[in-house]
Every structure is written in structure tokens, then in C-alpha cells.
Amino acid sequence: MEKIEFISKGPSETWDIGEYIGRNAKKGDLYILRGELGAGKTQLVKGIARGIGVVEWEYVVSPSFTLMNIYEGDRFDLCHVDLYRIEEAEAEELQIEEFLERGIVVVEWSEKKTWQGDAITVDIDVIGEDERRITVTRP
Numbered sequence: 001m002e003k004i005e006f007i008s009k010g011p012s013e014t015w016d017i018g019e020y021i022g023r024n025a026k027k028g029d030l031y032i033l034r035g036e037l038g039a040g041k042t043q044l045v046k047g048i049a050r051g052i053g054v055v056e057w058e059y060v061v062s063p064s065f066t067l068m069n070i071y072e073g074d075r076f077d078l079c080h081v082d083l084y085r086i087e088e089a090e091a092e093e094l095q096i097e098e099f100l101e102r103g104i105v106v107v108e109w110s111e112k113k114t115w116q117g118d119a120i121t122v123d124i125d126v127i128g129e130d131e132r133r134i135t136v137t138r139p
Helices: 011-023 041-051 088-093 096-101
Strands: 002-008 030-034 068-071 077-082 103-108 120-126 132-138
Touching (some): 002 011, 011 041, 011 132, 030 096, 041 077, 041 120, 077 096, 096 103
Antiparallel strands (some): 068 077
């Protein structure tokens, strides 16, 4: 198990951390994000999008109502999922893992579903008004 920790002091630093994660992502990676409401999960996903070459990465938004947004990157595609508003049974119906053949999947509110296989866990902890600890754990 590999663990790496970052400290972000604002949204632009969170984008940079996400970009680092995206640049090191491989097709088939599943990232499950954990953090309280307002912790910066979507800001991190913007950076991941930038890291995989999504041209308009700054327009990445949380798919709270659509459940899933797909973004085309230079290297591969990004499937951004938000399970905040659904129940576990509904999450299973989304068949999120099938997208891994095309690119990477990043899931907000990932605790709403049981995951199969090797998911990369990203914990975002609020440690100050604008400060976050971001811990990436690879199996």
C-alpha cells in the first residue's frame, strides 16, 4: 500500500494537487473521494481533469443532480460521479466500473456504494478555513 499526503492552502493548490494525481493516473483507475460537504472534492476533480488533458477543466462541476459527467481528455476520458443524492441500490445500477475500460472514474460521496477491485482512496480533511489535508492511498 502506498500513501502520499498533500497540504492545500486554497483552491488553486487543490487544483495543482489534482493535476499531479491526473498526470499519474492510468486508464482503469478508480478514485473514491471522501470528505465532508465543502471540503473541496470538486476542486480536486477539476485538477485531475487538468492533469489528464481536459481542455476546459475549469468548467468541471459536481454532477449532484445529473449523477455522472463525462469529460474527454487528451490521454483518456474522465467519468465524474456524485452519489450524494442516491441510495446504495441506485448506485449499483449505474454500472460505474464499466467506464474504466475508457478512462478513469472519480466518485464523490463514494461511501454510498460497495466497490469491487482496487480503488484508490482520496481523503480530504478540513484542517483550517482554507487549508486541507489530501491523502491518496493506492492499494
